[in-house]
């Protein structure tokens with residue numbers, strides 16, 4: 610008898626990603642080095658001890674040896690709750706029980722910038738990056754599920770900042786494609802079930818149920834209300850929206866990069882008449898890139914800033930300079946758009 614369907618599903622998802630990692634390694638290898646002669650790659654699982662990442666750890670532990678991949682694990686102690694260090698040690702024990710090696714717990718200090726969720730995320734990714742460097746890991750697996758993806762799309766929708774923010778999380782991201790999300794097409798229930806049938810103890814993060822956090826409210830109130838109103842398929846539809854939006858956003862980014870050279874004059878200044886002729890989605894991307902290049906921090910540059918700069922092109926009536934974050938100033942001068950740090 611084969612494994613339980615939930616266990617089969619998590620293993621298949623991880624197997625596919627391990628194959629991708631091995632293929633990438635082969636295609637990047639110097640000419641003449643065959644797969645047999647390449648060092649066995651190390652893949653780490655980022656594990657909070659929650660159901661999603663415990664399921665991921667168990668599937669990695671099962672699949673990696675069969676493919677000649679070394680498998681390890683990292684848990685990050687955010688230090689946000691009393692006893693979080695003990696819990697991290699427990700996660701370490703559970704990962705070792707799965708025969709992952711190396712396994713480590715990393716303590717981080719969470720700052721305040723961008724709010725509690727963003728600050729914890731920044732600290733976590735910095736620690737995971739450092740762990741990957743320290744151990745020479747080829748990839749780090751994250752346990753984000755289809756449900757997490759649906760939540761991310763809704764958060765992007767509420768921000769109202771275009772299809773890039775609707776495109777959610779990428780299956781592959783980070784420096785050199787370091788981060789992989791094998792469960793992005795799998796629902797949270799499957800991961801939880803896989804832990805249950807394998808008798809894997811899981812830890813439920815109290816933050817996940819804390820209504821003080823936006824994502825938690827969305828998970829426990831927003832999405833259930835949407836499912837009630839629109840039907841059960843809404844999570845899947847939102848995740849599909851993410852994929853379609855990502856493809857569209859990538860295409861528009863490419864278009865904007867190509868168009869950018871043709872709207873600059875010999876001195877490299879942006880020509881307003883040529884910008885005017887472009888579709889708004891392409892033009893706004895060029896304006897955003899120009900503002901970031903001039904020194905505006907990407908995270909502080911909102912759609913309303915770009916819309917204002919855009920009006921210098923499409924709604925010109927002699928208005929003055931526009932102030933952007935990072936002391937960047939955009940102004941129209943003799944048919945040219947000048948964006949620079951003031």
Ligand SMILES: Nc1ncnc2c1ncn2[C@@H]1O[C@H](COP(=O)(O)OP(=O)(O)OP(=O)(O)O)[C@@H](O)[C@H]1O
Nearest residue numbers: 655656657659660661662683684685750751752753
């Ligand atoms: N403290 C942590 N240490 C290591 N990795 C983490 C930690 N917290 C989150 N991660 C990684 O990020 C992924 C997403 O975490 P997040 O807390 O957003 O989602 P989740 O649905 O609660 O996941 P999980 O059930 O695995 O805790 C996790 O699956 C895990 O891979």
